Amino acid sequence: MSQDNRAAPVRTKCGRFFADLLFVVVFLAAGRDLLGQRGTTEPALRIPTNVAWTKETLVIISRGDAFRGLLLARRCNHCHGEEGFSAVAMIPNIAGIDRLSFWKQMEDFKSGKRVSGVMQEIASRSSARDSADLAVYYSMLPTGSDSQDQRSFPQAMRDRSGASMAIELILFGDGRRGIPPCQACHGPAGSVKGAPSLATQNADYLLEQLNHFAKGDRANDINVRMRSIARQLTDQEKTALAEYYGAGLGPDVSAW
Numbered sequence: 420m421s422q423d424n425r426a427a428p429v430r431t432k433c434g435r436f437f438a439d440l441l442f443v444v445v446f447l448a449a450g451r452d453l454l455g456q457r458g459t460t461e462p463a464l465r466i467p468t469n470v471a472w473t474k475e476t477l478v479i480i481s482r483g484d485a486f487r488g489l490l491l492a493r494r495c496n497h498c499h500g501e502e503g504f505s506a507v508a509m510i511p512n513i514a515g516i517d518r519l520s521f522w523k524q525m526e527d528f529k530s531g532k533r534v535s536g537v538m539q540e541i542a543s544r545s546s547a548r549d550s551a552d553l554a555v556y557y558s559m560l561p562t563g564s565d566s567q568d569q570r571s572f573p574q575a576m577r578d579r580s581g582a583s584m585a586i587e588l589i590l591f592g593d594g595r596r597g598i599p600p601c602q603a604c605h606g607p608a609g610s611v612k613g614a615p616s617l618a619t620q621n622a623d624y625l626l627e628q629l630n631h632f633a634k635g636d637r638a639n640d641i642n643v644r645m646r647s648i649a650r651q652l653t654d655q656e657k658t659a660l661a662e663y664y665g666a667g668l669g670p671d672v673s674a675w
């Protein structure tokens with residue numbers, strides 16, 4: 420009580436002025452934030468994925484049980500193919516897929532970090548353990564071909580003239596635009612955790628993903644790695660790369 424009385428004379432006109440000024444500054448700052456948010460489609464602090472390559476994550480994936488994965492895969496075969504090679508070029512092949520990449524995609528579909536009408540619903544029913552079991556099963560399926568092969572992969576390049584453009588980007592990238600070689604992350608020259616091999620993937624699916632990354636419709640890549648690369652590629656380059664990988668050619672130095 421006595422303290423209030425003592426403070427009262429200090430609350431002068433000058434004090435009121437500063438209080439009003441503070442209010443105006445806060446009001447303006449808040450308004451600017453609101454306007455800023457309205458102007459962008461993506462919140463500034465969007466986290467690309469909930470998956471981090473911690474020891475715990477790697478342990479969950481390494482404990483995958485291939486036999487249980489085989490049983491669970493019955494729910495996937497009619498789209499991704501009996502042998503993990505899909506008959507529809509827009510649906511990805513998942514035979515021989517990198518385990519970490521597979522598991523991360525399932526978690527990203529589940530959390531909505533990667534958008535897909537079909538896969539989000541399916542992944543929401545797959546526990547972290549189910550996805551680890553499926554990952555190890557699919558990663559063990561062979562990708563090599565033989566005379567009994569019924570797969571729709573590889574698909575011949577529609578336009579072979581794009582081959583040298585694709586090979587150059589895969590092997591060397593483009594230093595002038597800051598594009599690293601694809602093979603530095605997607606193999607075989609190097610690898611980063613969660614980067615799948617593209618050498619056995621369908622062309623139409625690859626092209627669609629490159630376009631999604633370029634537009635930011637797919638934004639689940641850690642450190643914006645793929646968005647920043649795809650944004651810089653021309654339409655011709657994206658098509659050439661997708662068709663080259665889709666033809667099962669991979670980074671083949673002898674074709675250079």
Ligand code: HEC
Nearest residue numbers: 494495498509510511521524525534535537538541553615
């Ligand atoms: C109705 C068809 C359908 C079924 C059934 C289906 N998928 Fe998919 N899957 C798709 C499509 C389409 C995509 C590509 C999504 C996109 O456009 O991003 C996909 C993508 C994926 C990917 C990402 C691959 C990559 O290279 O990034 C994984 C992993 C996957 N599916 C696993 C599964 C598993 C495991 C099951 C079974 C539990 C399953 N899918 C069932 C259609 C299907």
Ligand code: HEC
Nearest residue numbers: 599600601604613614615625628629639640641644645660
């Ligand atoms: C710096 C490393 C890096 C380089 C270089 C790189 N990528 Fe990637 N790429 C990744 C990673 C990591 C992913 C997985 C993103 C995720 O977590 O979903 C990916 C994913 C992709 C996918 C989606 C695959 C799928 O199955 O859905 C495509 C397509 C792709 N990259 C194409 C390319 C091409 C073409 C090049 C060369 C022009 C390239 N990338 C260079 C790291 C890289």
